[in-house]
Amino acid sequence: MGYAVIFMHRQFSLQPYSRHYSYSTNCFLDFVELSNDGGIEVNSQYVPKMKPILERYQKAKQDGTLLLINFVTVADYLFLLRSVTQIMKILKERAMFYLAAAVSDFFIPSQKMVQHKIQSAEGGLTLTMDQVPKFLKPMVTNWVPEGFIVSFKLETDPSLLVDKSRQALTRYGHQIVICNLLTTRKAEVTFITKDSELKISLSKEEANNGVEIESKIIPELVKRHDLWIKNTKKEQA
Amino acid sequence: MGYAVIFMHRQFSLQPYSRHYSYSTNCFLDFVELSNDGGIEVNSQYVPKMKPILERYQKAKQDGTLLLINFVTVADYLFLLRSVTQIMKILKERAMFYLAAAVSDFFIPSQKMVQHKIQSAEGGLTLTMDQVPKFLKPMVTNWVPEGFIVSFKLETDPSLLVDKSRQALTRYGHQIVICNLLTTRKAEVTFITKDSELKISLSKEEANNGVEIESKIIPELVKRHDLWIKNTKKEQA
Numbered sequence: 003m004g005y006a007v008i009f010m011h012r013q014f015s016l017q018p019y020s021r022h023y024s025y026s027t028n029c030f031l032d033f034v035e036l037s038n039d040g041g042i043e044v045n046s047q048y049v050p051k052m053k054p055i056l057e058r059y060q061k062a063k064q065d066g067t068l069l070l071i072n073f074v075t076v077a078d079y080l081f082l083l084r085s086v087t088q089i090m091k092i093l094k095e096r097a098m099f100y101l102a103a104a105v106s107d108f109f110i111p112s113q114k115m116v117q118h119k120i121q122s123a124e125g126g127l128t129l130t131m132d133q134v135p136k137f138l139k140p141m142v143t144n145w146v147p148e149g150f151i152v153s154f155k156l157e158t159d160p161s162l163l164v165d166k167s168r169q170a171l172t173r174y175g176h177q178i179v180i181c182n183l184l185t186t187r188k189a190e191v192t193f194i195t196k197d198s199e200l201k202i203s204l205s206k207e208e209a210n211n212g213v214e215i216e217s218k219i220i221p222e223l224v225k226r227h228d229l230w231i232k233n234t235k236k237e238q239a
Numbered sequence: 240m241g242y243a244v245i246f247m248h249r250q251f252s253l254q255p256y257s258r259h260y261s262y263s264t265n266c267f268l269d270f271v272e273l274s275n276d277g278g279i280e281v282n283s284q285y286v287p288k289m290k291p292i293l294e295r296y297q298k299a300k301q302d303g304t305l306l307l308i309n310f311v312t313v314a315d316y317l318f319l320l321r322s323v324t325q326i327m328k329i330l331k332e333r334a335m336f337y338l339a340a341a342v343s344d345f346f347i348p349s350q351k352m353v354q355h356k357i358q359s360a361e362g363g364l365t366l367t368m369d370q371v372p373k374f375l376k377p378m379v380t381n382w383v384p385e386g387f388i389v390s391f392k393l394e395t396d397p398s399l400l401v402d403k404s405r406q407a408l409t410r411y412g413h414q415i416v417i418c419n420l421l422t423t424r425k426a427e428v429t430f431i432t433k434d435s436e437l438k439i440s441l442s443k444e445e446a447n448n449g450v451e452i453e454s455k456i457i458p459e460l461v462k463r464h465d466l467w468i469k470n471t472k473k474e475q476a
Contacts, residue, residue, distance in 0.1 A: 130365050158355045
């Protein structure tokens with residue numbers, strides 16, 4: 003069974019497939035050149051890498067297996083997430099929620115925002131920010147209680163990492179926290195569940211060859227999700 | 240006489256030429272398709288618009304008339320600006336400085352930053368920010384006193400706009416403030432000088448046809464800069 007993906011992302015952030023060609027030192031126009039027949043073509047040196055990406059992107063578009071939805075503010079994100087979960091609820095245990103968006107912990111609610119640009123004549127500025135509502139609790143308890151929910155925790159202090167992840171798991175009651183450290187996040191993550199802990203990392207060689215940690219995270223999650231589906235069905239039988 | 244441009248920009252912000260294909264709803268991969276000869280080409284429907292942009296971009300690269308330099312933090316920006324002005328000082332009155340970067344008014348200096356991620360367990364967050372140093376005064380007075388310096392002022396409150404622009408002009412002693420309002424910034428700007436005020440705007444028809452206000456700002460600035468060069472030479476004669 004394959005997956006269809008609803009990709010919620012902040013406006014202008016990196017997106018599947020095109021991410022390989024966004025935010026690069028070169029801009030899009032550096033990849034193309036005028037062709038002999040009056041058109042514009044991708045410079046042949048970039049074709050071998052771009053072709054498989056383009057083919058996979060076009061297949062996803064054609065099959066309708068990738069839906070991109072963008073948001074701007076934290077409030078947008080929360081409302082959108084609730085809507086998406088309500089729609090996905092029908093999938094029951096077959097829905098996986100991969101909550102990797104790095105949503106801010108603090109925000110300024112719109113009713114506390116000033117109407118006009120803040121004048122800087124008076125010197126410094128003191129901002130008071132509210133905590134972003136913890137949506138995982140209602141999500142796990144009410145929105146999609148049968149879903150397979152994966153949250154992420156990024157820390158900078160190694161001594162807090164596992165404890166904070168376990169706390170989140172206990173507090174919200176979902177299935178997995180994937181935690182990582184800011185400095186090593188592209189090479190190492192730890193899967194924390196109620197009764198297990200699995201470290202996944204890239205070898206130096208893999209990292210040097212451009213292997214991405216997600217290529218190890220996703221198969222592991224799919225395996226666990228399959229098990230989750232099987233176990234849920236068993237319970238219902 | 241033509242211009243060579245040093246384009247200081249925040250990392251990942253829109254850039255000359257490629258801006259037409261960045262941040263769009265479509266991603267880069269939506270513009271291209273596999274061609275019959277095994278390569279990748281730009282879909283013919285996009286060629287007419289893209290071709291003149293690509294040609295101008297390639298000419299600028301070939302002539303070396305566009306230098307892109309990126310920055311991330313406010314501190315990066317200020318150091319970079321000082322370095323660039325020091326290098327451009329040799330151009331004397333022939334250098335124009337177009338200070339359109341929307342640099343934040345407030346920042347947190349690195350020595351006040353915490354080492355680790357801020358924990359959200361304690362509720363809200365109060366941030367105290369310092370004012371970004373006003374660099375226009377030293378720039379006008381010491382760094383490039385002969386240069387033609389254009390600053391920008393954006394406000395949300397129409398009643399403040401012209402007064403605040405005149406204040407800046409008096410305080411810093413440079414040549415022009417171009418001011419605009421957040422809501423109408425793409426259709427109307429006002430040039431403020433010591434003894435004049437000129438409103439430049441797009442007609443509804445121009446706006447609907449995709450004419451950009453910059454296409455009127457730049458020729459006007461070039462005209463005034465030419466006059467600045469001529470007058471400086473006259474004074475020296």
